[in-house]
Amino acid sequence: MSISRGRGLQANVLGTFDTVVMAVAGSAPAYSLAATTAVLVGAVGLASPAALLYCAIPMLGIALAFSYLSRIDVNAGASYSWVGRTLHPFLGFISGWALVISATIFMVAGSLPAGSMTLALFDERLAENTALSTVVGAAWFLVMLGVVLGGARLTVRAQLIMSGVELVILALFAVLAFFHTGNARAFDWSWLGFSHFDGMAGFASGALIAAFYYWGWDVTSNLSEETRNSRRTTGLAGLIGVGIVFLLFEVFTIAVNVILSSKQIEENDANVLAVLGEEVWPGWGGKLLIVAVMLSTIATLETTLIQVTRSLFAMGRDRTMPSALGRVHRRWNTPWVAIVVVGAVALLMFVASNALGTVGDILSDAISAIGLQIAVYYGLAGLAVVVAYRKMLLKSPANFLFGGLWPLLGALFMFWVFVESLGELSSAAITIGVGGLAVGLIPMLWYWRQGSDYYRPAKLDASRAVETDYVPDEPTGSHARVHEGLSTDF
DSSP, X not given: OOEEOSSOOOTTOBOHHHHHHHHHHHHOHXXXXXXXXXHHHHHHGGGHHHHHHHHHHHHHHXXXXXXXXXXXXXXXXXXHHHHHHHTOHHHHHHHHHHHHHHHHHHHHHHHHHHHHXXXXXXXXXXXXXHHHHHHHHHHHXXXXXHHHHTOHHHHHHHHHHHHHHHHHHHHHHHHHHHTOOOOSSOOOGGGGSSTTSOHHHHHHHHHHHHHHHHTTTTHHHHTXXXXXXXXXXXXXXXXXXXXXXXXXXXXXXHHHHHHSOHHHHHHTTTOHHHHHHHHHSTTTHHHHHHHHHHHHHHHHHHHHHHHHHHHHHHHHHTTSSOGGGGOEETTTOSOHHHHHHHHHXXXXXXXXXXXXXXXXXXXXXXXXXXXXXXHHHHHHHHHHHHHHTTTTTTSOHHHHIIIIIHHHHHHHHHHHHHHXXXXXXXXXXXXXXXXXXXXXXXXXXXXXXXXXXXXXXXXXXXXXXXXXXXXXXXXXXXXXXXXXTOOOOO
């Protein structure tokens, strides 16, 4: 196998349209709705639309933080690099580790529904078989592993097809749900207020789950070294992605609360969207939304693989993890060692997950655990942008609001949700969430003692526009022949 060390990711592969597609696919609208709606409704009931609304506001602050930081530091590790160069390298490593752990857990949380949804197309009873769902989900995972290994162009081509079909189906059912007449309850504007939350603890638990809905749009930042004009494009695509998925989440969550009874939601905890589809369009509706969820799940497996392997690549390149993870395939320009390692670990976790119970049980604990880890690395990024732009915040109202105040409020919200929700979660979710973060202390301290240059960073200061020595807009090398001619920038 022909390989190279160092900074060999394929530059200038993705355009603006490509990165917007990746941002939307990263948040996986259909999958998030199918896997998480029952969990959210179980936690906060009719306040579920409000939880999504009030989490979207600080989430936009975090998206602004990513946008501003990507302008001054282009790095596949994204928050791992930004937090390390502004707050402290230890916090930077924990930020990167939080993404790696949450994404790895998601390989199981995402692959199981991919398997069960595929089986549900043929027989609903088969979808309840956890072992069979795991095998089929693992097969889809391996397919996506191969696509990601094949390079960024191939990845985006696959994403355009999967996400395109998914969004068309969701748009169709959003319209059909609006005109549906057989309602379980009438819509009430109070669903968007605070009255249905069970105090601040209830609000925090709902916000933690809502954070999982949105998670994934930041894949655009992990692709920054492979994106044209990435200093502008990656941040803009993330903001657009958050806006699009917010609208989809609100429409469908309200539709679920209006059309389905509490009993229907509870009894179909891993398959709410299919039940909604059957109610709206008997006969065909359920099957079509199962297709949408299946495509969404497979698509987000791909974007999550991108995030975790690019983060591990950046860590290997900086020697804060084994340096082999920084190796790049000479022809495909992908971090092949990181991809193989993630694949092997995920497959072992698939086997272990069968001991944990049903698909619904596994999803519930995994979503809460991932929510804790997301809150950590999003919150740290929100603080990092304030430090990086501290000398420029008073130079314009836009800098103060979008580069300072809003991201800071987003960061404080994420940390508050993390602390407040600890008292509400199951011991399994806390063990997975916090324990997973704690494991990261081992490689962090080991490679710190080994003297990695990452722990002696050049400080990130927007007023001096400190940049990495990797510039993605340079012409690519003669060896970069990956999928020539497949331009995807519409």
